[in-house]
Amino acid sequence: MAVNGTTAIVLLSGGLDSATAAYLAAERGFTVCALTVDYGQKHGVEVRSARQIAEAIGATEHKVIQLDLRSFGGSALTADIPVPKGEAAPGSANIPVTYVPARNTILLALALAYAEAVGAADIFIGVNAVDYSGYPDCRPAFIEQFEKLAALATKAGAQGCGFKIHAPLIGMRKAEIVREGLRLGVDFAKTHSCYDPDEDGRACGQCESCRLRRQGFKDAGAPDPTRYARSPG
């Protein structure tokens, strides 16, 4: 299939950031093909959220790929390691235990395959290097390097198609992302950020992701529509 400039693959996790990135892709005029990777994270509620966001932005397709990263382990999100509550999760070299080995490399590789199959040259990912500065695969240098790899890795690249990895939120603070999302009309009640929700899909309010999200709404002066398992302290 010929490469065109109008279709974009959007990696959609179901979280606040990727939802905002998806709305941005739509605002910029891209026809969106959404991709969600169900990698065996403890909280399947993310996939339901992703479906709702894909529907809300009128995605042409929404593919949900199963890939069980629990088989490898090595992360609090995929193995029997408790999700830390409170301040930034401890880990070596300031990298949180919620880091999933090579996660964004895998996600971008799958998005690249999808892009090539549908003839898209643009990929959106909602990574953020401010709040997630401890995650190496959320940093600008990683995104730039992946873009170089994509050109060498593919048939489309060999035919002169330069892939563009869009990471529009990479330099924003959480409150800025919340404001940007509200401007775009993102229904944040449909998004899910908690690393450790209860059985009803309600957020714990205590993990790193919940704390960042709650503080983001507070700093943005916006109401927090999150359903918490108990009233946050």
Next chain:
Amino acid sequence: MAVNGTTAIVLLSGGLDSATAAYLAAERGFTVCALTVDYGQKHGVEVRSARQIAEAIGATEHKVIQLDLRSFGGSALTADIPVPKGEAAPGSANIPVTYVPARNTILLALALAYAEAVGAADIFIGVNAVDYSGYPDCRPAFIEQFEKLAALATKAGAQGCGFKIHAPLIGMRKAEIVREGLRLGVDFAKTHSCYDPDEDGRACGQCESCRLRRQGFKDAGAPDPTRYARSPG
């Protein structure tokens, strides 16, 4: 887990090339963790072959990961596109229709996740740039670029671990790989190369992969142990 220099992840497809790469990793003194990705290729017989090779080299672990790339399509190996018989499969820009979009990027990304989870710094992949010169993700420039990405993509990389992607067969002709495999004691009867085997797992003898393999045994002056569906012409 601490990074060490003794464990290597070996991507094992069940084919002749990756089997030889696996034996080389073992000969070089690495403890092998084998990784097979069942990506929905038409021939599940590859996974059985991979299990036998992993056992033969005494791999510490053999993980088989399910990842259904048929969902994306775009290749004769994963979609309803006939596997070409005869000469090199036609495709645009001299890239065969058996090319699977971004396949080696995905395989290496998964190997990187596995490496990081077990503390390995070495990854073996049996790519070959001579017979598969039409596949962009079999070329040295791609492998070098992935190595650079790996350092930026991971927690281990941030801690100063340089990942090494070993592609020991990249510059060999098929006959050289056959000779190298025979020297190492690879039981090629256990390997499977055909893109389009019959229901009993017998090779078609006609596809690009069968032709390369058969010619390799012939040029190496070695008996071909392949079970063909019918006597090759």
